[in-house]
Amino acid sequence: IQCFAPTPFWTIDATIQHQGQTYPLxxxxxxxxxxxxxxxxxxxxxxxxxxxxxxxxxxxxxxxxYPFDLSTLQSEAYRHFGYTPSRTLALAERLYLDALISYPRTSSQKLPPDIGYSEILRGIAARAEYRSLVSKLTNRTSRRPNQGPRQDSAHPAIYPTGESPKRRLLHHEADLLDLIIKRFMATFAESSLLETTKLILRKDQHSFFLKGSKLLRDGWIEFYRPYGSEPDQKLPDLRVGEKVPIKKIDAVEKFTEPPSRYNPNSLLRKMEDENLGTKATRAEIIEILYRRGYIKDVRIQATPVAAKIISILDRYCPMITSSVFTSRLETQMEEIRSGNATRREILANTLDCLRPIILHLISKEEALGTQLAEASAIQRKSNATFDYPCPSCGSKLTIIRSRASGKRFIGCAGYEKGCRFTLPLPQFGSLTITGKNCKVCGFQLITTRSGRWKHLTSCPRCYSNKHKGIAHVNDVNKPIRISSSASSSLLESAPLIEDQ
Incomplete structure (x- = not known):
């Protein structure tokens, strides 16, 4: 992505108009x-x-x-709600502990009959919002789910138990449960029918296309709405041989774009494709990378310290950073579980591979430590520096911790030149400087995290201005002692203000 050089190209932006409607070509x-x-x-x-x-x-x-396995549930929850894979797993585990869904850490896409399809559907029908959908399913003669190819000998696919919640669910939990229930019902429904139409329009050697679609039969989409809706794309009523005028045509310059950055969901899918980690550990691995400052942002970027570490490891022990080596270890552990290999055999082979690498690392320990310390110092400085300049002098703003009080605050790098600009910061929780700016004053926002899920995004400058305003109001509202002789003269000269 960093080395990508964009190349210009042009597209043709054209529209036609038919019976008062405009259609893009x-x-x-x-x-x-x-x-x-x-x-x-x-x-x-x-x-x-x-x-x-x-x-x-x-x-x-x-x-x-197909029924949900963990990775497809995480993918759908990210697509529809924006939940990270680790958050989806945590919410699913909470629903499992409340006996509302089956065990979520599964790679199976199969629902065996012994889970009791009819009993689960009856339980779902007890809730008014699903009753009409369940009645349509129960009227079908065939009641067999559409099974996926993946299977897990330990657990079936994720399904709702049909139990009603014993407590009021948080809206994140309720959303995820609704997604799981509707996916379960959709697997029993019939196929949907979609009609696609493509009009080919020509002017001499130039050809244009007009594409549309229409849902002929809802099928399973009816049960999976709003997660599986298929909007109709209407086309003009034209026949072969008819002519229609071009309303607008322009040549638009564009540039080729670099490959898309990973987000937590696409990175999880890539890890699954490369056989890195397990269904239970992949989401946590991504969270660890965020927590340790190796990656940042939703559109994931590797931080300088991450690039430095990978560069060092590639130089001294490239096998450690090889996805092929990690994938082979995961495959071998699966062989142990299935009984095709012994634990002793796999451990012996792995140690034979790792022993020379570890000995080589030990021999270069001092050089490695120096390089990693330098990278860590650069990362700490980068994490504590704002992109937004000092409003007073234009210098860099950084997070500083007072040696006297131990409190942290935002200070200016131009302090030695006489700039005394400061802003307060929350004193509890871990701080992160975000890449977003305040919509009110334009200052860079910060995020404070306390615990695993609690976080607050705020603007230090607006917070400071707000409290200065409160302090000013308090000063104005303080009682003032005035002598009786002075009070009469003040009242005579004061303007009359209504209701005061």
């Missing part, structure tokens, strides 16, 4: 490599009549989704 070539070529297309097709050359229609049968 796709040009046959998604990318035009030169500005001359894009400009020629715009000139050729400006104010032109496009003829409908062909209409392609296709009916697609969409089977019901």
């Amino acid at each position: 796709e040009y046959a070539k998604e990318k035009v490599p030169t500005i001359a070529g894009a400009a020629q297309i715009s000139v050729d097709c400006k104010n032109a009549l496009l003829e409908v050359a062909n209409i392609e229609t296709q009916t697609i049968q969409q089977p019901p989704p």
